[in-house]
Amino acid sequence: MHSFKQTAARTLISFMVLAIGACTTTTETPVDHVSGRVELFDRVSAALTTNSILAVKGSYGATCTARTGTWTLALNGYVLGAEETALTVVSNDAACVLSVTEVKSGTATTSQSFKPAAPFVLASVYAAQGVAFSLVAAGPTQFYANFRLQPDLLFTSDMVLQMVYSDTVSETDVTTIASYNVVVSTATAALVPAPNATLSLTGLVIKVDAHNLVKSATGTLILKQGTVAAQQYAVDADTAGSPPTYASLETAFNLAVNTRVTMTPGAAQNIGAAELTLVGLDLTTPKKRNIILTNSLSGVTSYQVFQLTIAHP
Numbered sequence: 001m002h003s004f005k006q007t008a009a010r011t012l013i014s015f016m017v018l019a020i021g022a023c024t025t026t027t028e029t030p031v032d033h034v035s036g037r038v039e040l041f042d043r044v045s046a047a048l049t050t051n052s053i054l055a056v057k058g059s060y061g062a063t064c065t066a067r068t069g070t071w072t073l074a075l076n077g078y079v080l081g082a083e084e085t086a087l088t089v090v091s092n093d094a095a096c097v098l099s100v101t102e103v104k105s106g107t108a109t110t111s112q113s114f115k116p117a118a119p120f121v122l123a124s125v126y127a128a129q130g131v132a133f134s135l136v137a138a139g140p141t142q143f144y145a146n147f148r149l150q151p152d153l154l155f156t157s158d159m160v161l162q163m164v165y166s167d168t169v170s171e172t173d174v175t176t177i178a179s180y181n182v183v184v185s186t187a188t189a190a191l192v193p194a195p196n197a198t199l200s201l202t203g204l205v206i207k208v209d210a211h212n213l214v215k216s217a218t219g220t221l222i223l224k225q226g227t228v229a230a231q232q233y234a235v236d237a238d239t240a241g242s243p244p245t246y247a248s249l250e251t252a253f254n255l256a257v258n259t260r261v262t263m264t265p266g267a268a269q270n271i272g273a274a275e276l277t278l279v280g281l282d283l284t285t286p287k288k289r290n291i292i293l294t295n296s297l298s299g300v301t302s303y304q305v306f307q308l309t310i311a312h313p
Contacts, residue, residue, distance in 0.1 A: 052076075052105045052106060052107075053075050053076065053103065053104075053105050054074070054075060054076055054078040054104045054105060054106060054111055055072050055073060055074050055075060055078050055084075055102075055103075055104040056072075056073045056075070056100060056102070056103055056104075056161060056163065057070060057071065057072045057073075057084075057100070057101055057102040057103070057104065058070065058071055058072075058087070058098055058099050058100045058101050058102070058119070058122075059071070059098075059099050059101055059119060060096065060097075060098065061096060061097030061098065061099070062097075063095040063096060063097060064089070064090075064093060064095070064096035064097065064098075065090045065093045065095070065096065066090055067088070067089065067090070067096065069085070070084075070085065070101070071085055071086065071087035071088070071098070072084045072085065072086060072087065073086070073087050073161060074086070077108075078104075078108070079108075087159070087161075089155045089159065090155070091155060091156065092154065092155060092156055093155050094153060094154045094155060096153075096155065097121065097122075098121075098122045098149065099119035099120060099121045099122060100116070100119065100120040100122065100147055100161075101115065101116070101119050101120075102114065102115050103115075103133060103145065103163075103165075112135060113135070114133040114134065114135060114142050114143070115133060115134065115135075115137070116131045116132065116133055116134075116145075117131070117132065117134075117137070117138070120145075120147055122147055122148065122149045122153075122161070123148060123149065123153070124148060124149055124150065124151075124152045124153050125148055126146045126147070126148045126162075126164065127146055127147075129144075129146070129169060129172060130144035130145050130146035130164060130165070130166070130169055130172025131144065131145065131146070132144055132169075133145055143165050143166065143167055144165065144166055144167070144168070144169045144172045145163055145164065145165040145172060146163070146164040146165075146172040147161060147162065147163050147164070148161075148162050149161055149162075150162055184199075184304070184305075184306055184307075185243065185244060185304070185305045185307065186302070186303065186304050186305075187244070187245065187246040187249050187302065187303045187304075187305070188246075188302040188303075189246065189300050189301060189302050192295060192296070192297045192300045192301065192302045193228045193295060193302060194228065194295060194302040194303060194304045195225075195226065195228050195229065195230035195293040195294070195295045195302075195303075195304040196226035196227060196228045196304065197223050197224060197225055197226050197230050197293055197304060198223075198224045198226065199221060199222070199223055199224075199291065199306045200221065200222040200223075200224070201221055204217075204219045204220075204221055204273055205217065205218045205219040205273070206273075206278060206310065208283055208312055211282075212282060212283045212284045212312035213280060213281070213282055213283070214278045214279050214280060214281045214283060215279070216279065217273040217274070217276060217278040217279055218273050219273050220270045220271065220272055220273065221270070221271040221273070221291075222268050222269070222270055222271070223263070223268065223269040223270075223271060223291070223293070224268050224269075225263070225265060225266055225267065225268070225269075228295055229263070229265045229266070229295065230263050230293035230294060230295055230304065231262065231263060231294055231295060231296060232260050232261060232262050232263060232293070232294050233260070233261055233263060233269065233271075233291060233292060233293045233294070234252075234253055234256035234259055234260045234261070234291075234292050235256070235259065235271070235275050235276060235277075235289060235290070235291055235292075236252040236253070236255075236256060236289070236290040236291075236292055237277060237289060238287065238288040238289065238290065239251070239252045239255065239290075240252040240290045240292070240305065240307075242288065242307065242309075243307075244290065244305055244307065246303070249290075249292055249303040249305055250301070250303070252290065252292060253292050253294060253301075253303070256292070259275075263293075271291065276289045276308075277289075278310065281310075283310060283311055283312035284312065286309050286310060286311040287309075287310050288307060288308065288309050288310070289307075289308045289310070290305050290306070290307050290308075291305065291306040291308070292304075292305045293305070293306075
């Protein structure tokens with residue numbers, strides 16, 4: 001007997017630098033806080049590289065609760081100075097407004113600070129276009145950057161500051177960022193449980209041109225094993241149907257016999273963007289990719305599938 005279920009979530013792909021500050025309180029009364037992590041994904045820029053960005057700095061707005069002055073998000077092992085304070089926002093402080101005022105780049109001993117002409121006020125969506133950053137006021141532009149704060153501006157969960165940067169202003173244009181839907185499904189056979197892995201997509205970067213053709217797909221997706229370990233996975237180029245069935249997943253996985261990857265129990269599995277074969281695809285109509293995971297016992301197999309539907313901006 002086969003059973004099938006699915007759930008859906010939506011997010012947005014961008015070329016981005018992710019920076020998340022662990023939130024605490026500076027008051028004597030305990031306050032709920034959120035925390036996070038930092039990830040970097042480079043775009044073409046002569047002034048910046050993934051390894052050279054040391055910190056993103058900014059300021060708190062007047063409406064922030066128990067927060068004033070400036071904040072810093074440290075990256076690449078950067079150690080905050082005596083006058084620098086990590087970015088923290090009191091949980092649920094939806095009135096708090098944050099602005100980016102500086103990007104620091106270099107090494108632990110030698111660094112440079114790039115600044116916009118005016119503070120970049122953060123929103124939950126990207127600005128229509130990035131802004132210029134220079135070493136000195138009104139100086140030559142070193143790069144362009146665009147930012148958004150995720151998942152929203154309610155501060156009920158961990159913060160993600162996403163930074164899109166490039167030497168070319170058009171590369172920071174929000175209209176070049178593709179979007180996708182992710183549907184997580186399982187198809188089980190007999191008493192064999194389906195894998196229950198999780199998929200992290202924050203590293204996937206898809207850029208399209210003016211004709212909705214995918215011109216680049218970079219970054220890494222991360223599969224993390226759950227309590228029911230997957231033994232293998234395969235990427236299917238939209239042959240399993242929507243929604244997929246047990247039979248269609250079985251057929252798609254069998255067809256992928258030459259591209260199957262064996263997974264290590266308890267270990268995370270990286271999937272390179274190249275495995276999705278997206279470059280050159282026309283996204284005028286949405287395209288799908290299925291990441292199919294298997295759990296087999298005594299010749300009986302159950303499936304978990306992450307179905308990505310990728311669309312143009």
